[in-house]
Amino acid sequence: MTAQTPSVPSTAEHRPRKTKAIVGWLIVVTLVLIVAFVALRVSVSPPGARGALDPEGRDDAGALALAEILRDRGVDVDVERSRTAARAAIGDDTTLVMANPYTLTDDALETLMEPADRIVFLSAGTHLLSALDIGENASGTLPAVSAECDVAEFARVGTIRADRLFSPTSGVVPCFGDANGAAVLVDDRTDDRRIVVEGSRLFGNASLAENGNAALALALLGQTDHVVWYVPSFADSDIEGESIDTLGTLTPPWVTPVILLLLLTGIAAAVWRGQRFGPLVAETLPVTVRASETMHGRARLTARAADSAHAAEALRDGAQRRLARRLGLAAHAGADEVADAASDRLRIPRGTLQALLAGPLPTDDTALIDLARRLDDLEAAVESSTHSARHDE
Known part of the structure; x- marks a missing residue:
């Protein structure tokens, strides 16, 4: 009677299981590194690189479509993110365009507007209305309305639907509405013409083609051959103490290294403990309690x-x-x-x-x-x- 030699698993049988384990750990490590990378980017990057009515913004709130339409009409559009460069770029037959410059002080705004003969604000806040002495916010809404004012460039605009109205100061011409509430205010009381309109829902990429929005934009910005489009930002702010607070600036400098160390420690512990895990073993309960005993x-x-x-x-x-x-x-x-x-x-x-x-x-x-x-x-x-x-x- 011959003795049977016990079978020993070959290396080929262990190889698939080992390969699967290695692939699984590589996936886990990759996911952890991706999460760490995203967290670091969020902590050191300021939010809102391209805001609403940005002439280089491609999202629904951006104004890239309007800037391209102006260029197609032969208008030279200069996008400036520095108020100093924007002021230097203003020359004869130039329109200065900007959204609400909430990052500038009143003095900085006056310095920026000084050489311009035509200024268009595509959005406005309460402080800007007060600083320009051009009007104040008005309540209520209007249906689709036409210009109904004596401003020549608005004669062929058509109708618009504005979601914000302004009540003009004495001497300011209200357009697309009346003295109780208008979508556009035109101020000709000084040598430079100043126009205020709430264009966040009118001139964005998603809504520019609606009603007479595009025609109104061309009437506002297409009257000169040169447009200087200033984009306000906290990076160009002259307001002290108003810099952007990011997650990285709000936390102590030792937090980021500690987070990275904890992540690396977790990965090392997972690898160390994971090597001791074996296959699941099904075990029956050691004791069966009868209902009568209960x-x-x-x-x-x-x-x-x-x-x-x-x-x-x-x-x-x-x-x-x-x-x-x-x-x-x-x-x-x-x-x-x-x-x-x-x-x-x-x-x-x-x-x-x-x-x-x-x-x-x-x-x-x-x-x-x-x-x-x-x-x-x-x-x-x-x-x-x-x-x-x-x-x-």
Whole structure:
């Protein structure tokens, strides 16, 4: 009789499992590195690199489409993100365009506007309206309206739907509305013409083609051969203490290195502990507890606590469910229904059975024993009557 040599798994059998483990860990490490990279970018990058009405913005709120239309019409559009460069670029026959310059002080704004003969604000805040003394915000909305003013360049614009209105100061011409609320304000009180319009919903890439929005934009910005488009930003702000706060500037300098160290420690711990993991092993429970043992245990606890009322409720509940089944009732039948059915079956007064099934609970062990005996007698009587009825049939 020859002895059988035990089979030893070959290297080829272990190779697929090892390869899968390596690939799995590579995926985990890659995901962790991606998350760390994104977190670092968020912590050191300021938000909003291209805001609303930015002439180089390609999203729905940007104004790249308007800038390209102006260039197609032969208008030279210079995009400046520095107020110094923007002021230097202003010459004869030039329109200075900007969104609400909330990053500039009043003095810096006046210095920027000084050499311009025509200034268009594509959006305005309450402070800007007050600084220009051109009007104030007006409540309400208007349907599609035409210019209805004496400004020649607006004659062929058509209708627009503005979502913000202004109430003009005395001497300022309201267009696309009236003195109670207009979408465009034209100020010719000084040598330079100043125009204010809320264009966030009019001149964005997504809404420029609606109604007469494009025509209004060309009427505002296409009157000169040269447009200097200044883009306000916190990087060009002259307001002290108003620089952008990023997550990296708000946290102590040691936070980022600690986060990276924790990530590397987590990866090392995962690799170290992951090598000790084996296949899942199915194990049966070492002990099987029988229902009778559970019942006796609960009974001993109840007896030790001397809780006769709780024990009586349990006895009644069990007896009521068994009686309902024997009497052909639903399992959730109430005490009144069981008492009525048992009364009809046994010819016993209903009140007696109702007191037994739903009466006052016992307060001592003697009354509890008497209740248990009476419930047992009732179940035995119902069981006996059921057998008798079946025998008669």
